[in-house]
Amino acid sequence: MDKITVDIRRLDEPVAYGQYWRRAYDLVSNLYDPDQFRENLRKFYRGEYTFP
Amino acid sequence: MNQVYDWLNSTAPTLLRDIKDVHLNILVQNIDNMKGKNVSGLKRFGKVTGTTAHEAYTNLATREALGVPLHRLSTCNGPEYYAVSEYQEKEPLLIVSPDPHPLREQVLGQIARALPELRIQVIQNLSYEDFRKVICIAKWSLTFGEGLDGYFLELVFSGGVGFAVFNDRFFTLELLNWRPSILPGRL
Numbered sequence: 001m002d003k004i005t006v007d008i009r010r011l012d013e014p015v016a017y018g019q020y021w022r023r024a025y026d027l028v029s030n031l032y033d034p035d036q037f038r039e040n041l042r043k044f045y046r047g048e049y050t051f052p
Numbered sequence: 053m054n055q056v057y058d059w060l061n062s063t064a065p066t067l068l069r070d071i072k073d074v075h076l077n078i079l080v081q082n083i084d085n086m087k088g089k090n091v092s093g094l095k096r097f098g099k100v101t102g103t104t105a106h107e108a109y110t111n112l113a114t115r116e117a118l119g120v121p122l123h124r125l126s127t128c129n130g131p132e133y134y135a136v137s138e139y140q141e142k143e144p145l146l147i148v149s150p151d152p153h154p155l156r157e158q159v160l161g162q163i164a165r166a167l168p169e170l171r172i173q174v175i176q177n178l179s180y181e182d183f184r185k186v187i188c189i190a191k192w193s194l195t196f197g198e199g200l201d202g203y204f205l206e207l208v209f210s211g212g213v214g215f216a217v218f219n220d221r222f223f224t225l226e227l228l229n230w231r232p233s234i235l236p237g238r239l
Contacts, residue, residue: 028200040125044101
């Protein structure tokens, strides 16, 4: 349970923080894309479901 | 959803009388909330579909469990809607989701004792505009909720580092494989 406090201490300096943030940022940015959302919405109204 | 079913059940004869095509879509935002829901019961009122918010449960198993067509929709969000603030612009602030968790107080107590210089702010009674201001200056966030939620995502989009309780029902495999910032769910 003390992992979070260890992580915060370890990451609380500019270089480690920046590198760690970038990895998380890239991973979640790949999951959320407004253009993809709009395309998903178009497909929904066309009845082109992911799992019909 | 069961409430909607009951409501439709009592009002459908008049409410839907003049509606030719009825399409009911279930917003599947939290897979845990789908247990015990009468999805197939809705089919008697019209076409029924489900749209999902998270990649992790957008799969054939969920489609089969719900018994209706399932579509990956996600949410209209992305990094371009946020300004990234650098480490130097941030404050020693940990924002915390208000979600309940059996070990919540224990975890927060331990953080407070180990890191006395860290300010802890539970996000509640805050407008979304004020939330956006807070995530610009917060270095850290901790969510006890779904994990891949606004407390985690929006902080990361704003240049922060997010922590979450491990949850294989919401996080994707890619994130689970890289999870040094994700607390184990069974602490």
